[in-house]
Amino acid sequence: MLDSGLDIPTTTTTSTSTTSTSTTSTTSTSTTSTTTTSTTSTTTTSTTSTTTTSTTSTTTTSTTSTTTTVTTSTATTATTSTTATTETTSTSTSTSTSTTTTTTSTTSTTTTSTTSTSTTSTTSTSTTSTTTTTTASVPLTVSGAQNNFDVTGLPSGWTLCYYDTYNVALNSTVLDTILTQCNKGKLLLGCGPINSSVLTLAAMGLRSDVLYNCGNTTTCTHTANGVGWYYSSDYSWGFVENQDTVFRNRCDVDISSQGSSNSGLRLCWHTGSNLGGYRCGSSVGLNSDTTYARYIYHVD
Numbered sequence: 001m002l003d004s005g006l007d008i009p010t011t012t013t014t015s016t017s018t019t020s021t022s023t024t025s026t027t028s029t030s031t032t033s034t035t036t037t038s039t040t041s042t043t044t045t046s047t048t049s050t051t052t053t054s055t056t057s058t059t060t061t062s063t064t065s066t067t068t069t070v071t072t073s074t075a076t077t078a079t080t081s082t083t084a085t086t087e088t089t090s091t092s093t094s095t096s097t098s099t100t101t102t103t104t105s106t107t108s109t110t111t112t113s114t115t116s117t118s119t120t121s122t123t124s125t126s127t128t129s130t131t132t133t134t135t136a137s138v139p140l141t142v143s144g145a146q147n148n149f150d151v152t153g154l155p156s157g158w159t160l161c162y163y164d165t166y167n168v169a170l171n172s173t174v175l176d177t178i179l180t181q182c183n184k185g186k187l188l189l190g191c192g193p194i195n196s197s198v199l200t201l202a203a204m205g206l207r208s209d210v211l212y213n214c215g216n217t218t219t220c221t222h223t224a225n226g227v228g229w230y231y232s233s234d235y236s237w238g239f240v241e242n243q244d245t246v247f248r249n250r251c252d253v254d255i256s257s258q259g260s261s262n263s264g265l266r267l268c269w270h271t272g273s274n275l276g277g278y279r280c281g282s283s284v285g286l287n288s289d290t291t292y293a294r295y296i297y298h299v300d
Helices: 172-181
Strands: 018-032 057-077 100-113 146-150 159-165 186-193 198-206 222-224 227-230 236-241 267-270 278-280 292-299
Touching: 159 172, 186 236, 186 267, 198 227, 198 292
Parallel strands: none
Antiparallel strands: 018 057, 057 100, 146 198, 159 292, 186 198, 186 292, 222 227, 227 236, 236 267, 267 278
C-alpha cells in the first residue's frame, strides 16, 4: 500500500533544436577578348605613268562570355519530444533552395570593313617626227642634141643608170629593166664608143618628154628642150634635133624626099623586137654592132 503522503518524482525530458545552414556560392566569370585589326596593302605599278592604290581594312572585335552560378541550400530540422507519461512531438521543417543559374553570353562581332580604291591613270603620248629631205633639182644644163658630149661635165647628181652595146635587143624585159633602174625625173640618152666618157651624140630632157609615146606613128615627135622626142615600147625610141622631120620605118631612116636633115643629130633604137641597133648619129645599120654602146643617165 502506498503512502499517499509520498512525493512522486516527475521526469521531464526535452530534446530539440538542430539547425543546419549550408550556403554555397559559386561565381565563374570568363572573359575572352580577341582583336584582329587593320591590314593595309598598297601596290603602285607605273607603266608609262600608271598608279594603282588598294586599301583593305578588316576589324574583328570583342567577344565577352559571362557565366554566373549561384546555389543556395538551406536545411532546417526541428524535433521536439515531450513525454509526460510519454509524449513525443516531432516537427520537421525542411527548406531547400537549390540551383539558381544565370548565364549571360554577349557576343559582339564587328567584321570587315574593306575599302578598295583603284585608280588607273594612263597617259600615252606618241610623237612622230617626220624628216623631209629636199634635194635641190638639177637643171637641164644643155638644150638640143649635142655631138661629142663629155659626161664628166655633167652637174653633180647625174648618174649612169643603164649601159649596153648596140647588138642587145631592147625587148620588153630589157625595157622594163631600163625603166625600173632609170627612175628619176630627168633622163639623158646618148650613144658612142664602148666605155667612153665622151659620147658621139647626147640629149637631155624631162622624163615625161623623153618617154613621150608616139606609138608607131611614122612622123611623130614631141618637142621639148630643143629636142624632138619619140618613144614606143614596141616600135622605136630616139630623138632628132628640135623640130626636124622624122621618118620612122620602125627606126628613123634618112629619106631625102621626106626632108631628112642633120643626120649626125639623130639617135634611134629598135624596141619590142629581136633587133638591136639601129642608129648613132650618121652611123646606121648597127643592129649587131658590139663597138657602139647605149648610155642612159638620170637625175632628179
